[in-house]
Amino acid sequence: MSTTPAPQARDQVARLLTLVPYLHARGTVHVDQAARELGTTPTQLVKDLKVLLMCGLPGGYPDDLIDVDLDALEEGGDGVIRVSNADYLARPLRLTPTEASAVIVALRALRNSAGPDTREVLDRTLAKLEAAAAHGGVGRIDPGQGAADADVALLARRLQEAVERGRQVRxxxxxxxxxxxxxxVVDPHAVTRGQGFAYLDADCHSAGAPRLFRLDRIQDAEVLDTAVSSTPRPGRELPAGVIDEQESVVATLRLAPEARWVVDYYPVLATRPVDGADPDGALEVDLRVADARWLTRLVLRLAPYAEVVAPQEFTDSSVAAARATLGLYS
Structure with missing residues (x-):
């Protein structure tokens, strides 16, 4: 005895998304005709209509849900599909700014992993949403805390298009x-992700080498008409070390004995005694710094038992911060 596997939930959702506008456009239609035109069987269509009974507006009360005349679809009925309490389907959909932003961000995230055919559909949908937003159709997009995510998603799409067109970006x-x-100016090769952030993997003309650029740190990106000058390549894997090394600078600190606890508290690359001092004396330590402001705060906390030895710009900034702090007390 063979059994037919139950349809996958995503297949049923796809059918329902097709069924609702189909029924709205035709009003009433015989179940056999609807099944033929929708590419399914009358039995499956009736099952989908029973699921449609549980769909509707938020709230879930009887007046909120779509009503389907199931009696007409039972044996002895006329077999005509009649749907009521779904007048809101005739109203044009208007999204709030938050809803529009959420849809745009979700579609862009889906686009990154979509195939060529699906990506074409997503691009058309995104173009319509963006055009509506630009002309006030959904209002000015201002999703609050999600605004940064929306901006990054929009930027990711522009950069991905530059990759596909083989165009340089400023x-x-x-x-x-x-x-x-x-x-x-860079030659973009891929938009990729690592450690929870989106990155542009590109060849930087200034550095003369491949670089990774975190999208949330890109203040402006202008796609140029100039074709890329380097050979296109796939995006790289992004292990922690690659990103950390590129986005950080090795700084050297001189620590008095009172500040030696830094070695145990922070990951350091190397330690050296100062001028042959005893093992418990002053140390020079190398540590990787991704933000100069963090290093300045650390040195101020350690004062007067620490100073920045290198690089010079970190030394200057920490000295300036210390002088400004002392000036507050005068």
Whole structure:
């Protein structure tokens, strides 16, 4: 005895998403005709209609749910599908700014893993949503805490299009280790993810080498008409070490004995006694720093038992911060 496996939930959802606008456009239709035009069987269509009974507006009360005349579909009925309490389906959908942003972000996330055919459909949908947002159809998109995510998603799509077209991009990029904004032209190769962030994997013309750029640190990206000059390549795997090394600078601190606890509390790359001092004396330590402001705060906490030896810009910034702090007491 053979059994037919139950349809997958996602297949049924796809059928329902097709069924609702189909019924709305036709009003009433015989179940056999609907099954033929929808590419399913009358039996399966009746099962889907029974699920449709549990769909509707938020709340879940009887007046909120779509009503289907199931008696007409039972044996002895006329076999005509009649759907009521679904007048809201005739109203154009208007999204709030938060809803529109959520849909755009979700579609962009889906686009990154979609195949060519699906991506084409997603692009058309995204274009309509963005056009509506630009012309006030859904209002100005201002989703509050999700705004940064929406901006990154929009940027990811633009950069991915530049990758697919083989066009160079001019970036204004914030470098936290130097606390400055740099302008550079890159050959984009892939938009990828690592350690919970989205990155542009590109060849940087200024550095003359491959670089990773965190999308949330890109202040502006202009897609140029100039074709990329490097050979296209797939995006790289992003283990922690690759990102950490690129986005950080090795700083050297001189620690008095009172600040030696830093070695036990923070991951350091190397330690050296100062001028042949005894093992419990002053140390020089190398540690990786991704944000100059973090190092400045650390040195101020350790004062007067620590100083920055290198690089020079970190030394200057920490000295300036110390002087400014002392000036508050005068």
């Amino acid at each position: 970036l204004r990029y914030y470098v936290p280790s130097r606390d400055e904004v740099t302008v550079r």
